[in-house]
Amino acid sequence: MLSSEPNTAVSGTQAAVAPADPGLTMELLELELSLDGFEPDAGTFADHVRAAAAAIDGALLFELPASGLIAGCERIAVMRIPQDGSPVMTTVFACLESDGTTIRIEKPDERTADLRNFAEAFVDVLQRI
Template sequence: MPSADMIETMLIEQTGNQIANGEKEFVDLESVELELALNLQTLQEFGFEECLKEASEASGFKFLFQLPVFDQIPGQRIAVMSTKDGDKLLYAVLDNTGKAIEIVPQDAMRVEIRDFASAFMDVFAQLGNLQS
């Protein structure tokens, strides 16, 4: 697993000029870390969910759920992962071809998807509190 410094260096090398020129929005470190952990071979062999579960485990995230894309969001499926502390959510979108996954930070995801994911987290937090 690459260190945080290595990931930051790779991010700057890969997208620094695009970000500086306004061609690309800044991507947070967690998104890059999860994206680097993706194995597209796993995607092709075992599918979207298994690919993301493997990447989440490798990069220290929790896979929460996936759902089919609806409305006007491009892609086939959306999955939601959280940081271990649950403070931040990341979204993975399977493209229309089923061959690529884009990691989308929380602030770049549509509000209704963010609201649904937050409600999901609240329900599970409450279930965890009930079991204690």
């Protein structure tokens, strides 16, 4: 039975369950798993991101130096991925962290709104060609 109340029947202690991230879709989860284990000797960051995006019917738009736009990030790959299994695409960023091997996914926010807007304009131009 599903309940919104916490489970307290586990050995007299309250079970700690993290709330589900409402923005975490299957596509984002698959993408995160595909990006895990990046080896710089095995190929470029862009190649790795391109393959991971293609695996979920997404696309790498472009990649560029982070230039301080996202903290702790060396390079940013801008991608379009399906939203909730529909043909609607959403923009996300794959961030290569300063260690050179860890990649994390970031959703656009206030500080990256200009980059998201540029990406969407880029897609618009490509669709018109």
